[in-house]
Amino acid sequence: MILLHIDSSADTADDSVSRRLTDLFATTWRARDGSAEHRHRDLCADPVPVLTPAYTALGRRVEREGFVPPAKVPALIENAAEEREWDLTLPLITELLAADTVLLGVPMYNFAVPAALKAWIDRVTFPGAYTDADTGENLLRDTRVVVLMARGGGYGPGTPRESFDFQTPYLTAYFGDLGVAPENLHLVATELTLAGLLPHLAGHEDLAADSFAQACAAVTALAAT
Ligand SMILES: Cc1cc2nc3c(=O)[nH]c(=O)nc-3n(C[C@H](O)[C@H](O)[C@H](O)COP(=O)(O)O)c2cc1C
Numbered sequence: 001m002i003l004l005h006i007d008s009s010a011d012t013a014d015d016s017v018s019r020r021l022t023d024l025f026a027t028t029w030r031a032r033d034g035s036a037e038h039r040h041r042d043l044c045a046d047p048v049p050v051l052t053p054a055y056t057a058l059g060r061r062v063e064r065e066g067f068v069p070p071a072k073v074p075a076l077i078e079n080a081a082e083e084r085e086w087d088l089t090l091p092l093i094t095e096l097l098a099a100d101t102v103l104l105g106v107p108m109y110n111f112a113v114p115a116a117l118k119a120w121i122d123r124v125t126f127p128g129a130y131t132d133a134d135t136g137e138n139l140l141r142d143t144r145v146v147v148l149m150a151r152g153g154g155y156g157p158g159t160p161r162e163s164f165d166f167q168t169p170y171l172t173a174y175f176g177d178l179g180v181a182p183e184n185l186h187l188v189a190t191e192l193t194l195a196g197l198l199p200h201l202a203g204h205e206d207l208a209a210d211s212f213a214q215a216c217a218a219v220t221a222l223a224a225t
Contacts, residue, residue, distance in 0.1 A: 004099035008117035017150040018105035028223035043116040054081035138179030152194035190215035
């Protein structure tokens, strides 16, 4: 079993709440099966480069050909810039395809996901990479995706800023469209992480502690099954 653990917080492990949650998941998950493989990708320490025109040109050429498996993409590369883009992209695709479980730590930045994670999403979502060229079946249908989100404020049902949560609908739509089965996609949020810091959140410290405790319980349960 392979766990692909991806963090995207700009904060270090000491300060980041999403990193604490992904660490809890990974530690619990490893304790279950000592032979399991844990791969960690830190998108802040090791950023994925944003796309260039060579990536999009290669992607269009691949799309014109229909379902081209990654192994056949090199035959469609026309220049050094496209080769460089493919060299940056293929390892990410291979890593995602190999994972049984993908664990994502996702802070809320400006109501959405960090640019570091969006850069990974844009690059790894290469045309045809997740479709079996022979059968047309999606190669991620059995992959489990666990998304652990951290937000400074509160966005729960009935709160004034409920509609400002663009993380949950975006990541649900993205992974669903990528082919991850709905029953294999799990999103957990811890909220009010800035309650002890921001004056307008003063008095919400207990709610923040409850939210974190509930998230930890959900993470432990997900990692143990
Ligand atoms: C650049 C930036 C933008 C942020 N934008 C929001 C936001 O839109 N809404 C919010 O509730 N918190 C926001 N926050 C606060 C973070 O979501 C919060 O600190 C969270 O705990 C970050 O995750 P981390 O602890 O794993 O780094 C922002 C923080 C940063 C650094």
